Amino acid sequence: MGLEALLKGDGFITTTLDAVIAWARKNSVWPMPMGISCCAIEMMSVGDSKYDISRFGSEVMRMTPRQDDVMIVAGTVTYKMSHVVRKVYDQMADPKWVIAMGVCTSTGGMYRSYPVVQGIDQFLPVDLYVAGCPPRPDNLLNGLMQIQEKIGKTRARDFKNKKQETATVVK
């Protein structure tokens, strides 16, 4: 539709490979559904026909981290679980992003007590926080659109000088 109109004139367009890759990347963000508690229910309804995450090219929620681009951490992360979340994150292929969904994940939320990690940014690089307890599906979609914007702006040079992250070994 839009693209054909552009091609109609001379039959070609000029752009950079970087931009094409970023464009393709941002429209096929495959999420890792790290559904730990109640936020996962809202994450599931994002996948249904009413909210329909496939409008954004993200309907393929893969249960294996090897195929994912963005990890949606949906739910209360305890200290015991934090090792598992990090292990899954470490197994995802670069480039990768993290959405902290809901207040428990972002700050510990109402669980201000000893077993709950007070914000997953203590052990994960978080790209986006989605507010709410739990966030409405629309809010998660809004978050996804914002992370698409962020992904669309990435260029090869962003990864060039990136320090090699040392994966933590969880025994």
Add this chain to the structure above:
Amino acid sequence: MFEEYKDKVISTIREGMPDVEFEFSEFRGELTVAFDKAKLVEVAKFLRDDDFLRFNYMVDVTAVDWATRTDRFEVVYNVFSMKLKFRLRFKVAVDESDLQVETVSGVWKAADWYERETYDMYGIKFANHPDLRRFYMPEEFEHYPLRKDFPVMGIPGSLTMPKK
């Protein structure tokens, strides 16, 4: 069912175990009995096997930390008789100097995990338990979170987190 069987249950327990000192109390239609922890397994077996009582369903095991009392802890058992449709709570006092209670997992198999949970949260050891490990907290955790002297936000550094 409560009013109907209450007196019969009390008299059956008293007559069935005459050498144990029982202290019955009633609150809002719930019957509670306290006794010495040395007689725990003996009484538990009686409650389960007596033809009239038949407390065959182990509902829950937990504990209470009274903090300032002489006997600091109290281990609480909730049982239910499917035959009488009757609930009974029995408890034994445990002091800090001897944090040990005999396990009742040999009497009710269901008590196994409840006792592990109680051990995890209060540090009360259940002697002769088949597998007394931590239940919720990580194996290397050294504290008991539901004790009154444990801070709500935990002890810094006691729980591990992956490096960023």
